[in-house]
Amino acid sequence: MPRVTFIPEDVFVDVQTGENLLRTAMMADVGVTATCGGDGTCGKCRMIVEQGDVEAIPSSRLTDDQVAAGYVLGCTTQVVGDIVVRIPAESRPGAAPARAHSQRTLAPLLTIEEQAARVPLDKSIPPVLRRYVELPRPDLCDNADSVSRLRQALRREHRVRDATFTLEAMREIPGVVAEAEWNVTALVVDPIGGAPAITRVEPGDTTDQQYAIAVDVGTTSVEVALVDLNENVIVAQCSEYNRQVKLGSDVITRVIAGSTLAGLVELQHLVADTITDLVLQVCAEADVSVPDLNAYFVAGNTVMTHLLYGISPASIRFEPYVPVASEFPLTTARKLGLPGGPATQVISMPCPASWLGGDIVAGVLAAGIPWADRLTLFVDIGTNGEIVLANTDWLIACSCSAGPAFEGAGIQHGMRAAEGAIEQVRIESTTLEPAILTIGNVKPLGICGSGLIDCVAELFLAGALERNGHLAPHTASSERVRSGERGMEYVLVHAEDSGTGSDIVLTETDIESLMRAKAAIHAGISVLAECVDIDITQVEEVIVAGGFGHYLDLERVMALGMLPELPLDRFTFIGNSSLLGATHAAKSSEMLKTAHKIAEMMTYVELSVSAGFMDHYMSSLFLPHTDLARFPRAQQLIDQRVVIEEAS
């Protein structure tokens, strides 16, 4: 990996080839100004490459003389080898010195290869798969019915035993065998338990088209991946807010809305419509025929899964919090209003408890916990924060309401982790001037979860926030802090740099939402550790899942007091593990079986009846926590900071 050394601070950071130089500087925590999101238009992040080579896009913001002197714009420059870079004074947002560390590691999202490597290699076939067979032609000595011929050929050639046929598939057989002279492809559905079913018969060999949709149905966001089952890869992926949001942003309001038949029907249609648009989008992108989709593999929390299947979630809201179902029947896309052919199946991850859903089962699967021989803490940060503490013998889990802040919803200028979302923020402590980077390096449109975490943590570390989360009184003198419609707010992007044409701000209300969310997660982790009587520092790996951007600054996550302080190398940032787990299940029957085993093994801790939860929650409503002894590194960062009053 190329090493990038910044002078005069003389700090270095190792990055992957092709990494953005501005991001590298932000990783290294050397102060630099950058307000355009990374698209090169503000021209502020000028750096001088003093040793080594880079790949830089020519910029009209730089004069020929400057280019000759080694100047580049950090945001439009890629690191391709070891370099030494100087940040000139004009690119400095303020006088605060770089923090006292000589190297930084940001947790990047696992690469696709790294994600795949967390689960063992597995040669089982997808649970829904087209199989091609050439049937012997019938004659008077062998005039068994067509269904029996097909059943025998599938057993002989593909070891599909005792297959049943749907009526629809039977109806297709006469036309298909006539057209293709007994060379046919059968769609074989082999779910958990029960005999395999043939749901479709097609003329000739159509096994080159084997696609499944993996869906993560989140309370706030829905993400789909189009999986090529032949190549074992995701060929297209996209996400959108769950349109159910219009009937309520959190799970409880959804449950209330879904407790009437009219509400249930509306919510079912809204989520089906959300998925429909995404599926049409990925299929168009990859030029895949929608009616030929093999199946959907759905991972969602228990309420979302109930709503997608049109099953009333009403009972989930009241003690003793009983869902209708924990496993969902094999059904067809059409029955749920999803796009696909009449044979396109829908298979759901099991939902072990009312507040512990298929998303977490899929996440635990994707994280490879069943195969990892170590004490693991799995934290999925979404509208609900679900926490699993596990080793190979047991799995204990809880769920706490985090609200939609981490998905950019319920935040004044929040947005999903999509192009234009501010995903990385640094704030200079003496001026409160920010450097920002957006997903896709385009003009900023809003703030996503990881940007929100960064921004609040940076404000705190810059001394701009008090420990209760309010903007400190002295920040009023900063031109970045002002009184807005909803109280005090911090201006992260001025209108002229914004892709929306308006200021992008962070309000005290936004910060409050984040505080409550992080407090709930930290309290949940504390309760689980107490349940199994372990010290949280014994945890060997922390897997952080959630629909953030490509980077999560774990040091800042810890500085906020959201996750316990542990050595950084114990952390893995896995991304949307729910979607990833659904993808695994789409590809492999064994993985789908393992998901069911995970669901059976899980012990659920109901926080609402847990004596300790509320105490932990109250203690966590401070930055980073009432008990600073638990956060020695955060304490150290606080101690280092050079705040406005000192600098000015």
Next chain:
Amino acid sequence: MPRVTFIPEDVFVDVQTGENLLRTAMMADVGVTATCGGDGTCGKCRMIVEQGDVEAIPSSRLTDDQVAAGYVLGCTTQVVGDIVVRIPAESRPGAAPARAHSQRTLAPLLTIEEQAARVPLDKSIPPVLRRYVELPRPDLCDNADSVSRLRQALRREHRVRDATFTLEAMREIPGVVAEAEWNVTALVVDPIGGAPAITRVEPGDTTDQQYAIAVDVGTTSVEVALVDLNENVIVAQCSEYNRQVKLGSDVITRVIAGSTLAGLVELQHLVADTITDLVLQVCAEADVSVPDLNAYFVAGNTVMTHLLYGISPASIRFEPYVPVASEFPLTTARKLGLPGGPATQVISMPCPASWLGGDIVAGVLAAGIPWADRLTLFVDIGTNGEIVLANTDWLIACSCSAGPAFEGAGIQHGMRAAEGAIEQVRIESTTLEPAILTIGNVKPLGICGSGLIDCVAELFLAGALERNGHLAPHTASSERVRSGERGMEYVLVHAEDSGTGSDIVLTETDIESLMRAKAAIHAGISVLAECVDIDITQVEEVIVAGGFGHYLDLERVMALGMLPELPLDRFTFIGNSSLLGATHAAKSSEMLKTAHKIAEMMTYVELSVSAGFMDHYMSSLFLPHTDLARFPRAQQLIDQRVVIEEAS
């Protein structure tokens, strides 16, 4: 059984208490005039009860003196004990003496008890059954999902293992448990193979309503029975012509019509509509709620079954005669356009071959062949004549096209075996005057299968038919024989006695249809016997099935040469065995399983490629056969007859 002795012939017949006196006289073959079908209006069948008591309905056709002298109308009089009856001269249609036998046995349809006794007692439960459970209420220590609670309770209380739930049933659960406070009834579908499925959940205990529909889908007629699964009885039953008849009267024309998609759809709708009307009728009659029906159990030939399920039968028509399916998937009534609730299931009997269907499997089941330890010939006479020769170790079967004559279709004045159908005929040989009895003892509307057999056999035995089936030239002098629109015809009922206001006639074309039908059946039996190298006289029991009326005159069936001549006590007339078998399957999982075993065991002989069939058929196209030595009793009856020329 009461014994009825007729004088002066001094012949007697033993009948069941309550038997109609006119029918008794017809059984005994003593000549009597009767033209009104048995409703008492013609007043011709006067008899004098000389010893013993009867129950007679007073008739205005008799004077007080006559009543005092013991006169009754045979058709409105019931036998209640041993009696001696004189047929006075004025009731005699002609001078022919009674035939030389002193007792007669007509094969009556087995009683319901006798039908039931042909299969062993069986304690298994119906394949589709409502089960009531009282679920423990959930609390925080036991907050499993509702589906799991219900699954556990069903296993604990009713040994229903590993039940799956349909999406529809899951959707019903929240409302039902809320309404009925966890006391619920589940509709459990436990078909052959696979796990039981819960398809409906209802509040409270609804197990007092357990009804299934058994359906015999014939090419010509459709018959349904409403089965009370709690009481194990048929509570209503009715039949109608299959409305598909409008697209062709035989199976081949149906296959041709069903080979296009439009034709297939129309045929599916026509048979579904036929069944629908019958089901609504029986449910109305028994005051049973249609949406609450548990299931349909369907027995039909292979083509009819394909058409009902909307599966193209096209390939059945061409060598090698391959059907699409031999077993049909569990589906719902609604999917097939049949009346019922969304959970009402449809289960079909398996169809072992293209020309050997679920009707025969059901028939063999109802006949008790799997449990009978003897060589049995089973003949189901419908539009196709299906013949099974079996013992406990093997079953060999064939099918021959009989045409719809036996179901009263394709016959000038034919009708189904319903009220008003002439089901019994005697013809006096010197005058050709008939005595007729209708089903329901009402004015005659037409001729059903058993009436047709009787009528043709009587004409033959009266010398009115030549051995090739044409009316003998000398019959032209009879006022009952005339030249009609379609050649010569015999007038069975004059317009004044008819319920239709028109003459009811039997044409030479009608007779020809019957000749071809009986020849096909006899030839099929001969081929099967040759296949297994047995002499047909070794057969220990002959079971005759088919939708005839309440009686079949087996002696006349044999005189026609339709069935081989065997001692009368080896014959059993079982009625609609297809419907009866479907009823057994509705009542018992074991019976349904046995039906599948029967289908697996059956060896099918394809007559169209059998060398001997055509020879046998040609030899059988005479009355009774070219080889009279095979029909000694028929020969004897012919020898006895006193025909017009002799008498006049």
